[in-house]
Amino acid sequence: MAPLLFIFLLLPNSINAYTDPSDASALMAMYQNLNSPGQLTKWSSTGGDPCEENWKGVTCDGSRVTEIQLSSLGLSGGIGYQLSSLTSLINFDVSNNYLGNQIPYNLPPNLQRLNLAGCGYSGNLPYSISQMTSLKYLNVARNQISGQLPDMFGQLSALSTLDLSFNSLTGDLPKSFSLLSSATDMYLENNQLTGTIDVLPIFLLKICENIANNKFTGWVPSQLENINLQKDGNSLNSGNAPPAPPGTPAAKKITNQDSGVSGGAITGIVVSILVVGAFIAFFLLKKRSKKSSSTDIEKNEDSSFAPVTSEPHAVEAKPIVAKKVSVAPPDAMSYSIADLQIATDSFSADNLIGEGSTARVFRAKFEDGKVLAVKKIKPSALPGGMSEDFIDIVSDVSRLRHPNVNELVGYCSEHGQHLLVYEFLKNGSLYDFLHLSDEYSKPLIWNSRVKIALGTARALEYLHEVCLPSVVHKNIKSANILLDSELNPHLSDCGLASLVPDADQASDENDGSGYSAPEVSMSGQYTVKSDVYGFGVTMLELVTGRKPFDRSRTRAEQCLVQWATPQLHDMDALGKMVDPALNGLYPVKSLSRFADVIALCVQVFNVFFLFYFFFVVVVVVVYSMWCDIVDAAAGARVSAANVRVVEALVRLVQRANMSKRTVGIEQGSSVRSAKQDS
Numbered sequence: 001m002a003p004l005l006f007i008f009l010l011l012p013n014s015i016n017a018y019t020d021p022s023d024a025s026a027l028m029a030m031y032q033n034l035n036s037p038g039q040l041t042k043w044s045s046t047g048g049d050p051c052e053e054n055w056k057g058v059t060c061d062g063s064r065v066t067e068i069q070l071s072s073l074g075l076s077g078g079i080g081y082q083l084s085s086l087t088s089l090i091n092f093d094v095s096n097n098y099l100g101n102q103i104p105y106n107l108p109p110n111l112q113r114l115n116l117a118g119c120g121y122s123g124n125l126p127y128s129i130s131q132m133t134s135l136k137y138l139n140v141a142r143n144q145i146s147g148q149l150p151d152m153f154g155q156l157s158a159l160s161t162l163d164l165s166f167n168s169l170t171g172d173l174p175k176s177f178s179l180l181s182s183a184t185d186m187y188l189e190n191n192q193l194t195g196t197i198d199v200l201p202i203f204l205l206k207i208c209e210n211i212a213n214n215k216f217t218g219w220v221p222s223q224l225e226n227i228n229l230q231k232d233g234n235s236l237n238s239g240n241a242p243p244a245p246p247g248t249p250a251a252k253k254i255t256n257q258d259s260g261v262s263g264g265a266i267t268g269i270v271v272s273i274l275v276v277g278a279f280i281a282f283f284l285l286k287k288r289s290k291k292s293s294s295t296d297i298e299k300n301e302d303s304s305f306a307p308v309t310s311e312p313h314a315v316e317a318k319p320i321v322a323k324k325v326s327v328a329p330p331d332a333m334s335y336s337i338a339d340l341q342i343a344t345d346s347f348s349a350d351n352l353i354g355e356g357s358t359a360r361v362f363r364a365k366f367e368d369g370k371v372l373a374v375k376k377i378k379p380s381a382l383p384g385g386m387s388e389d390f391i392d393i394v395s396d397v398s399r400l401r402h403p404n405v406n407e408l409v410g411y412c413s414e415h416g417q418h419l420l421v422y423e424f425l426k427n428g429s430l431y432d433f434l435h436l437s438d439e440y441s442k443p444l445i446w447n448s449r450v451k452i453a454l455g456t457a458r459a460l461e462y463l464h465e466v467c468l469p470s471v472v473h474k475n476i477k478s479a480n481i482l483l484d485s486e487l488n489p490h491l492s493d494c495g496l497a498s499l500v501p502d503a504d505q506a507s508d509e510n511d512g513s514g515y516s517a518p519e520v521s522m523s524g525q526y527t528v529k530s531d532v533y534g535f536g537v538t539m540l541e542l543v544t545g546r547k548p549f550d551r552s553r554t555r556a557e558q559c560l561v562q563w564a565t566p567q568l569h570d571m572d573a574l575g576k577m578v579d580p581a582l583n584g585l586y587p588v589k590s591l592s593r594f595a596d597v598i599a600l601c602v603q604v605f606n607v608f609f610l611f612y613f614f615f616v617v618v619v620v621v622v623y624s625m626w627c628d629i630v631d632a633a634a635g636a637r638v639s640a641a642n643v644r645v646v647e648a649l650v651r652l653v654q655r656a657n658m659s660k661r662t663v664g665i666e667q668g669s670s671v672r673s674a675k676q677d678s
Helices: 002-017 021-033 127-131 175-179 222-226 263-287 296-302 337-343 387-397 430-435 446-466 518-523 528-544 560-567 571-576 588-601 607-621 623-629 643-658 669-677
Strands: 058-061 064-069 091-093 113-115 137-139 146-148 161-163 168-172 185-187 192-195 208-210 215-219 228-230 235-237 352-355 359-365 371-377 408-414 417-423 481-483 489-491
Touching: 021 064, 337 359, 337 371, 337 408, 337 417, 387 408, 387 417, 430 481, 430 528, 446 481, 446 489, 446 528, 446 588, 446 643, 518 528, 528 560, 528 588, 571 588, 588 643
Parallel strands: 064 091, 091 113, 113 137, 137 161, 146 168, 161 185, 168 192, 185 208, 192 215, 208 228, 215 235
Antiparallel strands: 058 064, 352 359, 359 371, 371 417, 408 417, 481 489
């Protein structure tokens, strides 16, 4: 009995010694991206136990990895894109290696120390750093980081040491620098930073502040004289800024009497201008040239995009080059056509899981048991079969990394064939869940619908606001929102806008889908605003369970947006159009707020209403605000990244989870998965 008791006493420690599966997976992926270097002893890309086997540089607490210290080991390649699953990691140091390219978007979220110095990184700082509220030490010195610093330091109140030195940063310091309430050491030397240094957290800097060899101007605050401020190589003046010269007249307020023009006359002039302008703008909008060089989509098609955090900048005109050079995608595996034929059983109909205007998608099972999705591009989607263009597309798509974006695994470009290989999600698309339910599946409960909307909104936020230049999707619809085993959404076809024809060339299938924004048919171009419209239509699907366009219904109810929009703020009507599959199990307030978000996303331009609104506002309220009111339909629509959309959906998720009225069991995804695997 005693030996048995001894074994039971030891058992919990034995179990805790094994590494958490998500941590082990992240380290194996990291090892593979680092080109499996021999200096990382005991590491493996195919198995092993980092904590139990004491992998080099890895420190654990129980089953969780808490530290990774791999400085100055001559490593090369990348560090992978699964680092966000290392939720217990507090110290991450890979400094002085040859890691190149961009800093990964998904970094460990709970870090206290992050050292990426001397790794050859370019681009800018990833947005995920702004969410590391426990971060105390950040060092990205001696890289090639460029561009203006994003205004992303507002939540880093614990940060005490910040080293951005010896990079190529430009522009003024972000205002959120002033919120670094724990900062004691800051190193900004040897960049090309401009503007004043007023935003530095001068009330707490105690030890060292190095801003030498930049392009700062203005006056040095007197508070900084008490610290070791190194400021050589700038155009700064010490001491307090001088007062305004004596006798300087105060700014004179201009009144209507001073101008000699009465308020009524000004109002009449403005109204006349607005009347004429409204008609001119309307007809110009209809006849706008489809060859305009300033549209959002042309910026995206002509420029490579990369995840960054700063606001989008205007794209400069590119010089004409004699020869285009395509670079192999750094983060995607190259497959042979033979491998994909074997995995898909020669692209048999039994493995066909979807088809659109540009590609067919097949289920592929490889020899190692891994199941992936293979998208076979139709020749018509890539005119001339230009392999160089395809490689450029793959290179761009491989850089898109976000939890709610379907991940590109690999590609194939052989013998005139062009294929993309993605992660396979067993639960299929949102469209399948809403419109192709069967005896093996259960309807989505309210909580899941809100969660899906929020995840999709975050994916659009990433594409529109984080990527530079913004990535226009062109084809937001429920069929392109894939669901994993926990019903988390993954937006597919991101970065493939160049394969989708413009509106004037789109097929009848696309024109009648119900997802296309009204302004698209007028301008012939897609923008981030038209993406938001498609997202709003998808949210309507989630609420009503109806298809966006359904010819089987009466004419008044065929177009979902036209039928539903007038009822979004009528609670009685709204309750009647909710998906019957919910059986009334939803919080009424949550439904109302969900409807408010939909209304923001599907706003449609009404020229007669806007004309009347111009007149009333200018005459009755203030004519000076007329320029802020004149806006196109899409311009009035909120961005997917707008806090009013994303944060509203976040609150809905929180409230829905707490609601006593939300009753139901999550979908039997395992049953559905078993059915699809069979």
